[in-house]
Amino acid sequence: MAFMEADEQWAYRPSPKAIGMPVHRVEIVRIGGPRRYGDVHVRFLDGEEAGVQEWVNPGTLVVPWSQVSVFRADDEREAAAAEASCVVRGSTELEAARIVFGLVKPKNRVRLRRGKADAGVLEIKDLEGTAAWLELDAQELRAAPLLFEDRDGRCIAPWPVTQRLARRVAEKLADDVLEEVARRHEVLA
Incomplete structure (x- = not known):
């Protein structure tokens, strides 16, 4: 996992290993806190959740937003490999x-x-x-x-x-x- 800092934008996926599921653009508001040690406070930047702030597990932040196109390309290829393998x-x-x-x-x-x-x-x-x-x-x-x-x-x-x-x-x-x-x-x- 890459190092995160406040104000950065990341791709968020509630289930990080759910191949083919959408990712959402979030901004890091705060890392850790008095009650949420290890979690990351994010603000959703698009979709129905835009503006909502929430504490999330850092593992759900899959890549910095600047790398989301490469992540999505890998994700699509992984989904195709999984689909071809499902017969087994x-x-x-x-x-x-x-x-x-x-x-x-x-x-x-x-x-x-x-x-x-x-x-x-x-x-x-x-x-x-x-x-x-x-x-x-x-x-x-x-x-x-x-x-x-x-x-x-x-x-x-x-x-x-x-x-x-x-x-x-x-x-x-x-x-x-x-x-x-x-x-x-x-x-x-």
Whole structure:
């Protein structure tokens, strides 16, 4: 999160991770206060709420307003990746991918999203490094439909790419995957 100061304008979203939901322009009135430690006092600048002042969690201030167009572009691409991945919700393939990606070290290399809205979407922290580890061509991965690198450098991949990488990780970590599946089977038996 960027540093905030009074009088700055920011993009506010009540649920910051609600992909595709609108953002509202607010001005920071005050940061913290005697009763609201950590919260930010904002004034809404547009829409039906224009002029209203409210205390909000700083996490709901998603980007400085000067960066809102880039944020919205990333948000639209993320929504498209989530839409393309929604077919996998509740499937055994998704559960298998969760097992496989749960074994990847270091843990922050890849993250399979678990939310209902974005199930099947994969975040890759370092596409070049991950592709090299999996012995895949990073440029070929970048060419996949709906895959993109966001403003923070994270690679966001829709289900078809997630599925391909899960298979490759399962090949690379076959012994670990089989051991984990056997352990889970034992627990269920």
